[in-house]
Amino acid sequence: MQMTRKIAISGLLTALGVVTSTFYIPVGAAKCFPVQSMVNIIAGVMLGPVYAVGIAFVTSTLRILLGTGSLLAYPGSMIGALCCALLYKYSHKLLPACLGEVIGTGILGALAAYPIVTLILAKQAALFTYVIPFIISAVGGAAISVLLITLMRRAKVLDRLKAYTR
Numbered sequence: 211m212q213m214t215r216k217i218a219i220s221g222l223l224t225a226l227g228v229v230t231s232t233f234y235i236p237v238g239a240a241k242c243f244p245v246q247s248m249v250n251i252i253a254g255v256m257l258g259p260v261y262a263v264g265i266a267f268v269t270s271t272l273r274i275l276l277g278t279g280s281l282l283a284y285p286g287s288m289i290g291a292l293c294c295a296l297l298y299k300y301s302h303k304l305l306p307a308c309l310g311e312v313i314g315t316g317i318l319g320a321l322a323a324y325p326i327v328t329l330i331l332a333k334q335a336a337l338f339t340y341v342i343p344f345i346i347s348a349v350g351g352a353a354i355s356v357l358l359i360t361l362m363r364r365a366k367v368l369d370r371l372k373a374y375t376r
Contacts, residue, residue, distance in 0.1 A: 215375045216257055220265050223249050227269035231278045235350060246287050247351020248358070251311050254295030255304065255359060256371055262291040281330060285322035286344050290315030304359055308352035316345030 230245040246269065253262035266287035273279025293314030298307035320340035327335045362368040 212375055216261055219257060219371070219375060220253070220261050220268075223253050223265050224269050224272070227265070228272045228276065228278075231269075231273050231276075243347045244350030244354055246283070247290060247311050247315055247348045248355040249351075250287060250291040250294050250315070251304075251307055251352060251355035252359065254291060254298050254307055254311075256368070257295075257375065258299060259292055259295035262295040263288050266291040281326050282323045282340065285326065286315045286319030286340075286347075289319040289322060290348060293318065304356060308356060311352055311355075312345060312348040315348040317341060320344040 227246050227249045231243070233245055234243045246266070249269065250262055250266055253265045257265075267284070270279055270283035270287050273283055274281065290311045291314070293310035294307045295310075297310035298304070301307070320343075321337065323340045323344075324335060324337050327333050327339070359368060362371075
């Protein structure tokens with residue numbers, strides 16, 4: 211039964227990531243797309259690394275199929291989800307999870323995007339081209355997820371959801 215519940219929550223988080231994939235916040239000349247990072251952190255905290263990475267993969271795939279995402283969604287979202295979930299799993303603290311998302315998406319995911327851009331998409335780019343935009347989105351998503359998870363903890367919703375999936 212717990213697997214069915216985890217899959218149901220995964221479906222809801224995936225749908226949230228896909229439906230809101232066009233939402234952005236203007237940050238100077240850049241656009242911050244924070245929802246995937248928020249979903250990564252919520253999934254990492256509630257469901258763990260396997261589900262968080264799975265949600266990131268399925269969300270990225272659906273966004274590409276729907277024309278609202280690109281191949282660059284894979285490295286950023288999946289590496290961020292993994293780093294976030296692993297840091298939460300071993301620390302049981304929200305701040306390391308958020309830091310994992312920012313480093314995983316903003317730095318490691320951005321660097322992993324470079325070969326995709328140059329080899330698969332056959333475009334020219336510098337190695338660090340995507341670091342700043344990916345970090346902006348990850349920090350935005352981390353901020354939103356801290357707010358949501360804090361509210362969920364105060365209302366005891368997070369504890370009930372975690373108990374529901376055990």
